[in-house]
Amino acid sequence: MGKQIMLSGMRPTGALHLGNYFGALENWVKLQNEYECYYFIADWHALTTGYEDTQDIKSNIYDMVIDWLSAGLDPEKCTMFLQSSIIEHAELHLLFSMITPLSWLYRCPTYKDQMTQLKEKNIASYGFLGYPCLQAADILMYKADAVPVGEDQVPHVELTREMARRFNYMYGDVFPEPAAKLTKAKVLPGTDGRKMSKSYDNTIALADDPETVRKKVMTMVTDPARIKKDDPGHPDVCTVFAFNKIFNEEGVEETESLCKSGGIGCVQCKKNLAAKMAIMLTPLYERRQALLQKPEYIREVIEYGNECARKIARKTMADVRKAMKIDW
Numbered sequence: 001m002g003k004q005i006m007l008s009g010m011r012p013t014g015a016l017h018l019g020n021y022f023g024a025l026e027n028w029v030k031l032q033n034e035y036e037c038y039y040f041i042a043d044w045h046a047l048t049t050g051y052e053d054t055q056d057i058k059s060n061i062y063d064m065v066i067d068w069l070s071a072g073l074d075p076e077k078c079t080m081f082l083q084s085s086i087i088e089h090a091e092l093h094l095l096f097s098m099i100t101p102l103s104w105l106y107r108c109p110t111y112k113d114q115m116t117q118l119k120e121k122n123i124a125s126y127g128f129l130g131y132p133c134l135q136a137a138d139i140l141m142y143k144a145d146a147v148p149v150g151e152d153q154v155p156h157v158e159l160t161r162e163m164a165r166r167f168n169y170m171y172g173d174v175f176p177e178p179a180a181k182l183t184k185a186k187v188l189p190g191t192d193g194r195k196m197s198k199s200y201d202n203t204i205a206l207a208d209d210p211e212t213v214r215k216k217v218m219t220m221v222t223d224p225a226r227i228k229k230d231d232p233g234h235p236d237v238c239t240v241f242a243f244n245k246i247f248n249e250e251g252v253e254e255t256e257s258l259c260k261s262g263g264i265g266c267v268q269c270k271k272n273l274a275a276k277m278a279i280m281l282t283p284l285y286e287r288r289q290a291l292l293q294k295p296e297y298i299r300e301v302i303e304y305g306n307e308c309a310r311k312i313a314r315k316t317m318a319d320v321r322k323a324m325k326i327d328w
């Protein structure tokens with residue numbers, strides 16, 4: 001029995017931060033040991049909401065792959081490729097767009113959500129409405145058994161399964177129905193306690209050097225009710241404590257009781273956290289620095305992944321054309 005096939009992608013929107021790392025990347029690194037993993041740089045998906053400004057897309061791709069590699073993705077264990085280099089994704093997207101009822105696309109929950117959230121952008125485009133067809137093409141191209149997703153992404157995988165069923169019903173069995181592999185992401189707030197997001201300027205980037213990380217930790221918001229060092233604290237409202245849950249698992253209970261009893265001051269507590277974070281993040285930072293010295297290697301990783309992905313995509317498209325009887 002071969003390994004099960006797993007596929008996931010990320011939009012190249014710039015340097016990744018710790019929220020991205022714990023939200024997806026950490027899990028990807030684990031999965032590469034258990035599954036046959038395909039991880040793609042979703043540059044066409046980035047165009048669905050960012051087609052007006054493509055200035056940074058190339059450098060974002062480069063930065064993101066450096067982040068992937070420094071986080072531990074290994075080209076010997078998984079296939080990393082660039083979506084727009086595998087032109088077959090566009091063909092399958094087009095064919096799915098022929099067989100997908102408009103009502104399926106309009107009812108997709110993120111369609112309405114994003115139309116409201118991104119009001120300032122003009123995203124009422126054909127490409128944006130149809131992006132679930134592109135997503136289905138990405139997944140089904142590799143006949144993935146599973147897609148790692150958070151709860152909010154489950155409807156997308158369901159839509160992909162519906163498209164696979166519809167295709168198979170009309171033209172014969174070509175695609176398996178991929179399962180949603182639910183992953184409980186660790187949620188990390190930004191340094192100001194809000195959601196970690198570049199638009200709030202509250203991120204800690206994977207590319208940040210240890211000293212920058214330390215400085216950012218020292219600015220984190222804590223329990224506002226704590227005025228004096230020995231005031232009893234409320235760790236549940238404190239950003240530093242939320243970070244402790246991830247970076248200081250073995251010492252989190254002690255931190256909690258020290259905080260509640262007023263046995264530790266916030267400055268010391270932050271210093272302790274910064275030291276724990278340095279243990280975990282410094283090796284990653286050092287790998288990043290080494291990778292920056294060899295830009296040609298980053299290109300090689302992508303080119304190699306593209307070749308592997310392209311072979312499978314060509315085979316799948318041959319099956320698809322044959323099943324649809326458009327293989328003349």
Ligand code: SF4
Binds near residue numbers: 239
């Ligand atoms: S002692 Fe630590 S956990 Fe408690 S409020 Fe201060 S920084 Fe937060």
